[in-house]
Structure formats: C-alpha cells, structure tokens
Amino acid sequence: MLNGLRWIVYAIAVLAMNFPVIVTLVTSFKSARELSTNAGLWINQPTLENYFRVLSDTSRFNIYIYLANSAAAALIGTGLAILLAFPAAYAIARSEAGRRILLPVVVNLRAVPLIIFAIPLYMMYQWLGLLDTQLGLGLILTIVNVPLALVILVNAISDVPAELDEAAKVDGASSLQVMLMIIRPVIRPALVTTFIFGFITAWNEFLFGLMLTTSRAVPMTVGSSFFFAASGGGVQWGTASAVMILGALPPALLGLLMYRQISGSMMAGAVKG
Amino acid sequence: MAIVNRAEGRLYFTPLVGFLLLFLGFPAIVNLVYSVSTVNFETLRSPTITGFGNYLSVLGDREFWRSVSFSMRFGIVTALAECLIGLFLAIFLAPLLARRSVLMAPLMLPLMVAPAMVGLMYRLVLHEFAGPVPYYLFEWFGDSPAFLDVNNAFRTLVVVEVLQWTPFAFLLFYMAYVAIPLDVREAAALDGATSFKALWWIELPLMLPTLTIAFFIRFIDGFRVFDNVYALTGSGAGGSTTSLSIYIYHAFFKQGAIGKAVAASVLLFLASLVVLCVLNWLAGLRRR
Amino acid sequence: MKMMRTSLAAVAALLSSIAMPGLSNAAVTVLGWPGGSEETALRAAVEAYNGKAAETDRVELLFFNRDGFFDKLQADMAAGSSAFDINLVATYSIGRYAPYMEPIELGPDAAKVFGESVLKTMQFDGKQYGVPTDLSLHFMYYRKDLIEALMADDAAKAKYAEIAKEHLEKELQPKDPDQWTWEDWAATALYFSKQVNDESPVRYGTVLQMKNLLFNMMVFQSLPRSYGGDWMDAAGNVTIDSEAYRTSLELYKKLYDAGASPRDSLSYEFAETNAAYSAGQAATALQWNAAAADLTNAEKSPAVADVTGVVAPPAGPNGRADHIHGLGLGLNKNAKNKEGAIKFLKWLASEEAALTYARGGGSPALAPEVVAKVASERPDLVKLGEFASRYGYVMTGATSANALSIYELQAKEFTGYWSGQQSLDDALAHTKAGMQDLLKK
DSSP, rough: HHHHHHHHHHHHHHHHHHHHHHHHHHHHTTHHHHTOOOOOOOOOOOOHHHHHHHHTTTTTHHHHHHHHHHHHHHHHHHHHHHHHHHHHHHHHHOOOOOTHHHHHHHHHTTEEEEEEEHHHHHHHHHHHHHTHHHHHHHHHHHHHHHHHHHHHHHHHHHHHOOHHOOOOOOOOOOOOHIIIIHHHHHHHHHHHHHHHHHHHHHHHEEEEEHHHOTTTTHHHHHHHHTTTTTTTOOOOHHHHHHHHHHHHHHHHHHHHHHHHHHHHHHHHHHHOO | OSSSSHHOOOOOOOOHHHHHHIIIIIHHHHHHHHTTTTTGGGTTTSSSSOOTTTHHHHTHHHHHHHHHHHHHHHHHHHHHHHHHHHHHHHHHHHHHHHHOOOHHHHHHGGGSOOHHHHHHHHHHEEEEEEEEHHHHHHHHSOOOOTTTTOOOHHHHHHHHHHHHHHHHHHHHHHHHHHHOOOHHHHHHHHTOOOOHHHIIIHHHHHHHHHHHHHHHHHHHHHHHHHHHHHHHTTOOGGTTOOOOOHHHHHHIIISOOOOHHHHHHHHHHHHHHHHHHHHHHHHHHHHO | HHHHHHHHHHHHHHHHSOOOOOOOSSSEEEEEESSSSSHHHHHHHHHHHHHHSOGGGGGGEEESSSSHHHHHHHHHHHHHOSOSEEEEEEGGGGGHHHHGGOOOOOOTTHHHHHHHHHHTTTTTEEEEEOEEEEEOOEEEEEEEHHHHHHHHHHHHHHHHHHHHHIIOOOOOOOOOGGGOOOHHHHHHHTTOOOTOTTTTTSEEEOOOSSSHHHHHHHHHHHHHHTTTTBOTTTTBBBBBBBBHHHHHHHHHHHHHHTTOGGGGGOOOOOOHHHHHTTTTEEEEEEEEEHHHHHHHHHTTTTTGGGEEEOOOOOTTTTEOOOEEEEEEEEEEOOSSHHHHHHHHHHHHTSSSHHHHHHHOOOOOOOOHHHHHHHHTTTHHHHHHHHHHHHHHHHTTTTOOOOOOHHHHHHHHHHHHTTTTOHHHHHHHHHHHHHHHHHHHH
C-alpha cells in the first residue's frame, strides 16, 4: 500500500520535473507543419527532419565543433577547479585557517553575477591571447566551479573523522600523503559529485561563452542559439528543440553514467558506516 | 596539534588563491576603479575618478531596491520549496531507490539541462497556441490562465526554478540520508522509537549540516537567478521580474551605466560577505 | 586521484585531436546578422564577390547568435576587437557604435541603387557609416476569409457596429483592411474576440506584442506616429507625453484588457506572435515584414497561409506610418584590412551586388528602377519598397547614441502601464524624464 503510494509519488515527481524536456523531445519529432496545428503531446507524423537539418547543415553551423568546444572547456573548467579546490579544502577542514576569510570570499563568488567581470576579463584575455580559445573559456569556467567545489569538499573532508589523519600522522605520513592516500579515497563520492555538478554547470554556462568566443571556441549553449533563428528571426520550435535535445545529451549521459559510480560508492560507504 | 600546520596550510591555499588573484584580482581592481568613476563604453581605458556618486545613485534607485526585493523573495521561496520537496522525496522514496538505484536517473535529469534552455522550453510549453499545457487545459477545462502576466509571472518562474532544482536538494539529502550509519538506526529501533520519532529526533539532526548547506546554495542560486528568467520573461512587464542580476546586466549593457552596474555588484558582494560572516560566527558560537 | 587523471588525459586528448577550425586565409572578415534571410542573402552575395575577387580580397563570414548580439558587439568594439573588419550596424544602434567605426565614402552610384532616404538609415552626424542591406518594417497581417465573411453578413455588421459603439464610442462599419484607421482595426479586433463577442469564429481579434523588449516598441511606434506623435519637436524638446502617445497607449491597453489579444501578450515577441497567428486563432496581427515568408507558406502555416492578406499599418489622423529601420554593414575602426574591407563595401553598394542580395533572399530597399529588375522573383520587395517610401519614418532622435536605451526605457515604462502597475501619467512622466536625460548626452 505504502509502496504503491511511493511509486505514484515517484511517477509524479519524474513527470513534473522532466516535463519541459519531454515536451521538447516530442516537439523535436514534429514537422513545422504539424507544430502549427497540433500542440498536444501526441505526434501524428513523427519526422527526423529537424535532427537531419541540425546534423547535416555543417557548412552553416558546425554542431560537432560546438560540442567539442563545450567538452574541452567543461573538462578543463571542472578538472582544474577540483585540482585547485581539493588541497585548499583539506587545509580549511583540518587547520581552521582560511575558514574566516578564504572560504567566505570564495563562496561569495557564487553570489556575484560574474558577468560584471566580463569587460575587464575581455580586455585581459585580448592581451593574453585567450579570446576565442577553449583554454580561455575553460579557465573562466574554473572560476565558476571553484566555489561549489570548495563547499562540497570542505564539507566532505570535515565529515571524515580527524582520528584517521592523526593515526596516519603517528605512523609518520606527511600531510600531503594523508591528503592523497587517506582522505582522497574516503571522499571519492564527493569528488565524483563535484565533478558531475561542475561539468554540468560548465557545459550549461551561457554568458561567458557568449562574451568570450567568436567563432573557433563557441560552445554548444551559444552555438545552439544560432539555430533558433533559422528563418525570419523567429524561433523555429522544431529545429530549436532538436538542438536543445542534442545539446543536453552529453551532460545527461555523463550524469547517468557517473551516477552508477556515485550510488555504488555511496552504498558501500553506508554499509561500512 | 593541528593536522595541517600553518606553513603547509599556506602551501595548500597557494594554487587556488594564486589562480583567483590572477583571474579575478585584475578585473576586481578595474571594477573597483570603475565603481568610483564616470565611465562608459567609450572611456573604458580612461575612466575619470569622481567619487562615490555611483554608489549613491544605486542606493537611491527605486528599481535597485525593487530588484533586491525580487531576488530576495525568489531566493527564499525557491530554496524553501526545493529543500522541503527534496527532503520529502529523499526520505519517502528512499526504500524504493535503495532497491533500484536506476530510478535515480530520471530524477536527476533536470539538473543537466542548461537553465537558459529550460527558459526557452517553457516559452514553448506555456504558449497558448503552441504549448501542451494550455492546449490540454483548453481541451479539458475550456480555459487556460495567463501564466506570464504580472500577477502570475512570479509564481510561474518559481515553479520553473523549483521543478528544475529540487533534484539538487533531493540528491544531497538522499546521500546524507543513506549515509546515516546503520547501527544508529538499529539502536533507535531497539529503543522502540517509531520511524517518525527516529526521523525527527535522530535522522534529521544528523542531516542538519546538509540541510543548511543545501538551503544556502539554493538560496544563493535563486538570489542571483538570470538565465531562465531572462529567457522566459526578460525583465518582465514594467520591470516586474527584474532580478538583481538582470538589473546589473541591464545597467551594464543596455544603459551603458558601467559605474552604476559595478557599484551595485560591489554592494551585493559586501552584503553577502557580511551575511556569510555572521552565519559563520553563529556556527562558531554553537560549536563552543 | 584516478578520476582526475582520466579527465585530464581526456582534456589533453581532446585539445590535441580537435584541429582548430581556424578561419581560412581570407583577407576580409565580415560579421553578419545570423540565422535569418539576411544570412542566406549575404552568403550568396559573398560567394559572387569571392568568385571574382583577388586572393587577398576574399571575404570570410562570421556569425554570432542573435541573443545578446548587440551587447556582445558592444563589448567587442569597446575593447577594440579586430576579430572582424566589417560589422553589422542597425539604424537604432548606429549612434552607439559610431565611435568604434569609420565612416565610408560610397560614391554617387549608391544613391541611385538605394535612394537617399534609405542611405540615411545608415548615417550618423551626417556621415555614412554603412551600406544598407536589409530594411525592416511592419505589415498588418489579416485573415481575408474572416473579413470577407464579416462584410457579407448583415447581422454580423450590426453586431460589429454595436461593439464599436460600446467599446470605442464610435459609429463604425466594417471596412476593407487597406482602408482601415486604427479605430477600424480596433473594432475588428474586438469583434473577433471571444471575450467580447461569443460568436466570434476565432479566439482573439489581434496579437499584440507587449513583452518588455525594445523591438516591441518599434512595432508599437507606428500607432502614435500616425496620430502625429514624435520623440522630440523641432526645438529639441521631448514630446513623448503628447496626446498621440496617450491615445495610442490607451488603445493598446483597452484591447488587452478587453481580451482582444492573448492573455500572455505581456510576454509575447516575434516568435510568440507568429505562433499565435499561424495557429489560426487570431484575426489580425501587426508584425514584422520578415514574418511574411512563414505566414504565407502553406507548409509552415497550413491553417492561415492561403487566407492571409498583407497591408500597410492602418491610418491615423495624420495618415499612415510605418516604422523603418535598416540593417547594414560598416567598417570597424580597428579593422586589420581596411583597404580590402572598403573594396567589398563599395561593391556591396553596387546595383549588381544589391540584385544578387535580393535574389539570395535578402530584403534590401531599392530604388524603383532597380527593384523592377527583380519584381517577378520578389514581389514582396515591391511592397516593402512601396511602404517604405510612402509611409516609412524614423523618429526624431532615433539614431542618436542612446536610441537603443530609449527604446529600452519605453519598453519598461509602457509595459508597466499596460500591465496595470502604474498610471498612464506616471508612465509618460518617467519616460519623458528618462528620455530628456538620454537625449541630452
């Protein structure tokens, strides 16, 4: 009985939260003709023409390059954020230093609309030759990701009993060794979570992609908006939907793939408890 | 003895601090200069320092306070709703999910879609003639409300934000919930605690740090919301859905009032710094 | 840190494997308006040009996206970008970008191709800053079938007169859309709205674009203009609080409040308006000329394509008016290859180029003798040129440095009034104060 209720709640939650995605998926299989007469969730004449147009029209807009740019920039932006945040998080969690100033300041970066840095950054990038490069975009995404990475990692390391470190230290390990050999494996789920959230955030970032790239390093979010105006300046819902689905696919696949890893280690951790 | 001594701590901070100084230090200095200057797009390289006029004009701007109030309300309402629904789902669905972890996948999906795209998707979903929601409402009830007019826009935007980001809170809570050691639960059961009592007196307090963090993160994200609101309603009729981020963006790009935009951001930064320090201080007090 | 090592390896692999799709060694880079017919046409023109240009003069095209286009362009130009030699300008943004651009000399032939009034849409402070490529104005789209049925039915005519009397306090009879005044249009819109007339065959009489968005203000502007409204008088005083603007703002609000336009009109722009009209549930729509291709295409708009008529916007006491603005291409001050860029721009202003552009799907406004040469292929261009020369206008001050900001300001204040958040007096007072400030600079 209660279990039945659980299934119902689950189904409602999944449907409600994914509704826009479901609608977009359905729309991406409708022709322009059908769209103007049928707004329902049923497709009378499913068609692949929207996907075909998006994937084949590479002379106009090369979606493959956008995807590659997004992937490269998001990987840099996430990997580097973790590399920078992990040692800092360890120091904060274990020494109280930085808790008063560094942590609040970095966390606050999340609260600031980073767009205010756009103009100075633009000038700096121009000077450094980072404009319109994957690396340049990746470095900005690192800044976007650092605050959340730091919060999650500080929290995770604080949850690890300090006795563990102390025991290792008594055995003669340096703090660097403790960090890499003891802490890292224990907080692996948190690292994975950080990576997933970071990658998704980076992939989905729009404004810096817009401001800092022009042609070579255009990411998917920006590139996909090229398709929105396929004719006459309006939104072609069918084409736009197909692009949105394709653009959402990589982070979605990654999330779902990595998810098994999280849940696996999570369960293991829970059992070991 | 601290596990990490002072010198080592400094070493561990160095990469992060160095990186941030490099990439944000210069822009921050430029911005601080701009915030006390008369500057527009033509004089970017030669701003004239004129004092605190920008700050005064921001503080005296009715629209600034209106956007602060919008962001504040939006942040609190969405964070609360996301945490409550997320907590309920995490605990209520836990038995289901423990057995079939694959069920997590559909619940996590919304997190992976770009908010700017979600805004666009809802432009389709809610359109009276092209969107399924009004289509079925007309079909079944013969009428459909105006989702994005002045009276409903705030509610609609809240629902859009909550539906996309509840999974975030849910995920954190679920992880915290299953991480509660088994023996704690067993001990509670042995003491004859009902499951509700165990939840209220044992499990929730154990999850409290996660709850606080999730609420805080969601509040900040709600407070600085930009992408989906901008895509869906822009700044809204008469500026009624102008979040603080949109206010700054507009001042910056649309009005070319760079000094004003930057001054508003500095104020925002200082305000959130104060709030965070107070929070930290409170946490410190409790620990003692 | 296995995961991190893996991801870093992936980064390295990706970086090395993706060959940078760098621009080929073309000598002139042009930043165009992406996505629409403007892009298709520019591609056709550039292909023709590259076919005969010297290796070092070849043109390479570059497109950003439309979302935030002008914000991005502003950042690029203010920072002194040299990523492109030639960039897009529009009438309403020319004042904003002129400081980062260089005026060009097009020669006497350009006036023969485009006509002086069209060249003016690309001028600032008396200097030519761009070659006009496309012209945008608004058409009144209407449902021929519905209007015909109304005109043929006496009972319907009586109902129409009754509605006009009740809502507009005027004695009005149904008329041919080409003879409409704004009041006739309003009465028609009310007649065809379910909320006003439950016998109406469609849900709404019109679709108003009322989102807080600068482009929507351009659509709106023609109504006050035909009542004699302007931004400034000859002495330079801001006249936005004129009777013309009052009447017009009130008319929009009246129609919206009466339910003659979809309830979510306050979030409608180009795309929403097209979707609403093409669903066959609206009798009229004042919409951009760019929508004509979609709305009259039986594949894309099967419900309305065959029964859609197009006329110029209705008349007011001062006749008809149609808000025009031009898109064009001009020279970046920081261009790397000015010589090549000027060569291309001069070619673009020639008759040969304009015709190629028109055949490629663009919407250039051409002098009558020139447009005659493509009239059979592009009949809509004839209408475009006709409306532009007969009714086209640019508000006084609408090419000033702050024109974009003025449209933004109006969008905010006017939508504030339409949505009932502030009174008409307040809206106009705020707009006036803001405009005085913006026009002074």
